[in-house]
Amino acid sequence: MSSNSKSNPAIQSVQSIRSAKPTPGLRERKKAKTMAAVQMHALRLFREFGYQATTVEQIAETAEISPSxxxxxxxxxxEVLITDNYDPLLIAAFEEQPSHLSxxxxxxxxxxxxxxxxxxxxxxxxxxxxxxxxMVPELRAAVLNNLTQTMEMIAExxxxxxxxxxxxxxxxxLAGAVIGVNFSAMLYYAENPDADFSSxxxxxxxxxEAGLPL
Incomplete structure (x- = not known):
């Protein structure tokens, strides 16, 4: 919903961004913490019982929250698996990139x-x-919809x-090409879990960037 080293200028900009990112407010931190906790419990249940057999009610009970x-x-x-809180950070990091970069x-x-x-x-x-x-067909379909929304965000x-x-x-x-790279990396990563996703x-x-040479 979710997600690249380049020439030296970009690598240098990455190092500066780390300290430039805005600190989220209390509400945002609380929301992110709750979401992360629910996702952690959901993943454990999916691992134990399987994705299809796990219900929202089970996830809520395990996370000690109500279904509402x-x-x-x-x-x-x-969305427990598709959603994350990284979009605002990506936007902030993008806006901090040096102006000379493409x-x-x-x-x-x-x-x-x-x-x-x-x-x-x-x-x-x-x-x-x-x-x-x-691995789960409906999740793969859902992530494609999420990636479409991310493509629109990148286009903006x-x-x-x-x-x-x-x-x-x-x-x-350009935005679609970036999403295509992301999706191909996700597929490779699922088949090769020991790989480094960032790499x-x-x-x-x-x-x-090099024009897709083969």
């Missing part, structure tokens, strides 16, 4: 900065979520930086 509270954070069971370089630097800042626990959770998403970011409209074909093509994104976006 669950639906305040996630509108469906699928839109693609800026997107790449912003994505890499988010991956660099993830804890070992967050990375482990992401790995497990990714494997489930790729790029359009603002480039002084163009979000529905400009060139802007949408996969780095390599994929570097190939995109």
């Amino acid at each position: 509270t669950f639906f305040r954070y996630f509108s469906t069971k699928e 839109p693609l370089q800026a997107v790449k630097g912003a994505i890499l900065s988010g991956m660099t800042d993830m804890s070992a626990e967050e990375l482990a959770t992401m790995r497990e979520r990714n494997q489930l998403i790729m 970011m790029v359009a603002k930086r480039a002084g163009r409209k979000p529905d400009d074909l060139a802007v949408r093509t 996969l994104l780095d390599e994929g976006l570097s190939q995109l």
